[in-house]
Amino acid sequence: MKPIQMVDLQSQYIRYKSDMDAAVIGSMTEAKFIQGPEVRSFESNLAEFLGVKHVISCANGTDALQLAFMALGLKAGDEVIIPSFAYAALPEVLLLLGIKPVYVEVNPITFLMDYTALESLITPNTKAIAPVHLFGCAAPMKQILQIARKHNLFVVEDGAQSLGAQYCSDEIEGFASCLADIGTTSFFPSKNLGCYGDGGAVFTNNDEWATTLRMLANHGQIKKYHHQIIGLNSRLDTLQAAILNVKLPHLKEFNLKRLNRAQRYNEAFENLSQLITPVLTDDSSHVFHQYTLKLNGVDREDFKQYLESKGIPTMVYYPIPLHKQNAYANGQSLPISEALAEKVISLPICPELDNEQQDYIIEHVKTFFKA
Numbered sequence: 001m002k003p004i005q006m007v008d009l010q011s012q013y014i015r016y017k018s019d020m021d022a023a024v025i026g027s028m029t030e031a032k033f034i035q036g037p038e039v040r041s042f043e044s045n046l047a048e049f050l051g052v053k054h055v056i057s058c059a060n061g062t063d064a065l066q067l068a069f070m071a072l073g074l075k076a077g078d079e080v081i082i083p084s085f086a087y088a089a090l091p092e093v094l095l096l097l098g099i100k101p102v103y104v105e106v107n108p109i110t111f112l113m114d115y116t117a118l119e120s121l122i123t124p125n126t127k128a129i130a131p132v133h134l135f136g137c138a139a140p141m142k143q144i145l146q147i148a149r150k151h152n153l154f155v156v157e158d159g160a161q162s163l164g165a166q167y168c169s170d171e172i173e174g175f176a177s178c179l180a181d182i183g184t185t186s187f188f189p190s191k192n193l194g195c196y197g198d199g200g201a202v203f204t205n206n207d208e209w210a211t212t213l214r215m216l217a218n219h220g221q222i223k224k225y226h227h228q229i230i231g232l233n234s235r236l237d238t239l240q241a242a243i244l245n246v247k248l249p250h251l252k253e254f255n256l257k258r259l260n261r262a263q264r265y266n267e268a269f270e271n272l273s274q275l276i277t278p279v280l281t282d283d284s285s286h287v288f289h290q291y292t293l294k295l296n297g298v299d300r301e302d303f304k305q306y307l308e309s310k311g312i313p314t315m316v317y318y319p320i321p322l323h324k325q326n327a328y329a330n331g332q333s334l335p336i337s338e339a340l341a342e343k344v345i346s347l348p349i350c351p352e353l354d355n356e357q358q359d360y361i362i363e364h365v366k367t368f369f370k371a
């Protein structure tokens with residue numbers, strides 16, 4: 001059996017080695033390392049895949065969020081409502097821009113933004129709502145957009161974990177991150193579509209925001225050395241775009257394999273009362289960036305250590321909710337997020353996880369609960 005990893009990037013490289021090597025060597029030979037032709041071709045390939053008008057690539061998924069709030073013209077003193085149980089990128093960029101993150105609870109079953117708790121957090125300073133499509137499932141966008149429209153707020157979607165997930169309601173449908181004003185994603189190596197370093201992208205159907213985003217990501221210039229606005233140096237490397245062009249045609253297959261692994265885990269754990277398995281929602285497909293369980297009356301550290309002793313890595317996404325992080329704390333109390341942070345644990349999942357490895361993981365999870 002191959003050693004088990006949370007994400008097996010090496011096996012994936014070996015599988016696409018000949019295409020990947022040709023793409024990387026081709027890109028190096030051409031030597032247009034910044035904003036080379038692969039960057040534009042990847043942007044248009046991804047735009048076509050997602051059915052979105054504009055894809056603006058950038059240096060990473062965190063910058064993508066920063067660019068989104070800058071393009072919308074948000075400024076110091078504004079407030080943005082974000083989920084408390086999520087990754088740190090959102091509060092980080094908001095606070096860097098002087099914007100105040102206001103944390104909202106998540107639904108304890110889906111881990112996604114609890115839209116029923118949004119309206120009580122809206123103040124005259126609120127400018128936007130930023131849902132996170134956590135673990136690979138789209139947030140309840142229909143309801144979030146209804147509230148946003150009613151209160152005249154922007155919606156920025158953090159889709160770093162959900163590229164390829166499809167949302168469908170009676171009012172809106174489409175790919176996660178392409179449903180609201182501006183959406184983002186990340187091509188960090190372990191994401192569903194990962195490059196071989198850092199990378200990210202911003203999505204919008206609005207021409208004006210697209211122009212601004214493109215300027216912002218490249219020092220605020222439209223024409224070289226003509227700086228219109230204060231921007232960033234945040235560009236996707238040509239080499240990374242070449243790598244992503246090789247992987248993009250396989251994204252759908254990667255995501256289906258992840259879903260298949262998740263369903264296999266769910267079936268195997270069906271009768272274990274100590275584990276609460278992740279659910280599939282009615283309005284979104286799930287691309288299982290993470291397979292996250294909730295433990296029910298189990299010591300997480302014991303469980304983790306037992307699996308580790310059998311060569312099975314696990315991770316806790318995330319051990320501290322954002323409103324409790326030293327860097328971003330603001331005194332809010334959000335008991336659902338706080339309880340989740342103590343109960344969650346994620347098992348290895350990736351397209352390369354084979355039956356033998358997964359059966360081994362399942363067997364040892366079951367053994368732990370029998371003891």
Ligand SMILES: *Cc1c(COP(=O)(O)O)cnc(C)c1O
Nearest residue numbers: 060061062087089160161186188
């Ligand atoms: C990974 C991730 C990001 C940040 O992406 P980077 O490319 O690492 O900057 C943002 N939000 C979420 C939810 C993520 O999982």
